[in-house]
Amino acid sequence: MTTAHPVPSVPPSPSLAARTVPDGAAPAIEVVALRKAYGSTVAVRDVSFAVGPGEIFGVLGPNGAGKTTTVECLAGLRQADAGTVRILGLDPQSDPASVRELLGVQLQEAELNERMTVAEALRLYASFYEDPADTAELMDLLDLAPHRDQQFAKLSGGQKQRLSIALALVGNPQVAILDELTTGLDPQARRATWELVERVRERGVTILLVTHFMDEAERLCDRLVIIDQGVVVAAGSPAELIESVDSSRVLRLRVEPHEEPVVLEVLGGLADVGAVARAGREIEVTGTRRVLPAVVLALAERDVVPDVRTMTRSLEDVFVHVTGRTYDHTGATGPAATDDRSDTEGAAR
Numbered sequence: 001m002t003t004a005h006p007v008p009s010v011p012p013s014p015s016l017a018a019r020t021v022p023d024g025a026a027p028a029i030e031v032v033a034l035r036k037a038y039g040s041t042v043a044v045r046d047v048s049f050a051v052g053p054g055e056i057f058g059v060l061g062p063n064g065a066g067k068t069t070t071v072e073c074l075a076g077l078r079q080a081d082a083g084t085v086r087i088l089g090l091d092p093q094s095d096p097a098s099v100r101e102l103l104g105v106q107l108q109e110a111e112l113n114e115r116m117t118v119a120e121a122l123r124l125y126a127s128f129y130e131d132p133a134d135t136a137e138l139m140d141l142l143d144l145a146p147h148r149d150q151q152f153a154k155l156s157g158g159q160k161q162r163l164s165i166a167l168a169l170v171g172n173p174q175v176a177i178l179d180e181l182t183t184g185l186d187p188q189a190r191r192a193t194w195e196l197v198e199r200v201r202e203r204g205v206t207i208l209l210v211t212h213f214m215d216e217a218e219r220l221c222d223r224l225v226i227i228d229q230g231v232v233v234a235a236g237s238p239a240e241l242i243e244s245v246d247s248s249r250v251l252r253l254r255v256e257p258h259e260e261p262v263v264l265e266v267l268g269g270l271a272d273v274g275a276v277a278r279a280g281r282e283i284e285v286t287g288t289r290r291v292l293p294a295v296v297l298a299l300a301e302r303d304v305v306p307d308v309r310t311m312t313r314s315l316e317d318v319f320v321h322v323t324g325r326t327y328d329h330t331g332a333t334g335p336a337a338t339d340d341r342s343d344t345e346g347a348a349r
């Protein structure tokens with residue numbers, strides 16, 4: 001007779017979740033129990049994750065978390081103290097040359113000879129590879145064609161970043177590491193760069209995106225790890241991570257004063273509504289994940305069309321939840337604040 005084993009109710013640790021690749025595919029990138037210290041500073045204590053082919057995978061964390069050290073070990077630029085790293089099954093630590101043709105790396109603040117033009121830099125880098133990309137096509141992809149004869153020193157921040165991405169891609173890599181690629185860019189240039197990253201992925205390149213920007217990771221990454229003080233503290237898709245903090249939804253409604261009695265009556269009768277509270281001139285409604293459509297539909301039936309704002313949680317809330325510290329957009333951290341909800345979205349009447 002066989003005995004059924006109880007399924008453990010404990011959720012998998014972040015480290016275990018990070019090691020699983022969707023659909024059981026062979027990982028394009030694998031990091032297992034990585035450790036790296038600089039003298040007495042342990043930059044990476046225990047980092048593991050696996051990236052599936054074609055994923056945009058984020059390595060997210062505050063300044064000094066150990067992100068760059070992790071990717072430098074992955075790229076074979078630094079020798080790890082312990083653990084293993086693999087790119088498409090090859091070991092860049094023992095044989096950095098083996099991954100040269102497969103891996104493109106864009107590291108922070110790459111500097112080129114100031115007088116070199118965009119086209120010259122691309123030609124030079126292309127000459128390092130056996131089967132380089134078509135540089136004209138790459139310039140088109142990254143909107144660099146109009147600047148092909150411009151010297152590096154004369155490029156804007158956004159143009160320099162686009163060139164550094166182009167240089168990371170010039171070897172036609174299957175895997176690209178992009179480190180802090182939007183730091184210092186204005187909001188418009190950041191958004192344009194995000195679109196480029198998506199275009200690169202559409203060409204089949206697996207992308208490891210290193211960033212301290214939570215919004216960037218939320219927008220771009222299929223899955224990610226959050227690293228803090230050299231260890232993985234959370235792993236999953238942005239939606240899974242945010243859901244794991246709190247699955248409730250919060251709305252704020254603004255209605256005309258004469259509509260309030262009917263609104264409160266409707267809210268009181270909805271099963272998806274958990275709590276109703278006043279927040280200044282607005283009514284705050286907390287409920288299930290279906291609370292937004294339930295409220296809007298029920299009010300529409302009574303001819304009330306409120307202004308609705310959804311109070312969304314974000315990866316910043318996940319960071320606060322798992323570390324007990326706050327996080328600002330510069331990547332700095334501080335003691336945890338009490339109200340960890342951010343207000344992002346507005347819906348017009």
Ligand SMILES: Nc1ncnc2c1ncn2[C@@H]1O[C@H](COP(=O)(O)OP(=O)(O)OP(=O)(O)O)[C@@H](O)[C@H]1O
Binds near residue numbers: 041042044067
């Ligand atoms: N070459 C080095 N020598 C000594 N300490 C270093 C060196 N490089 C990094 N560190 C230290 O290791 C820790 C992790 O740094 P790392 O650059 O890997 O983090 P990070 O998450 O990439 O942060 P940032 O985005 O600020 O670069 C930090 O405390 C940093 O000061």
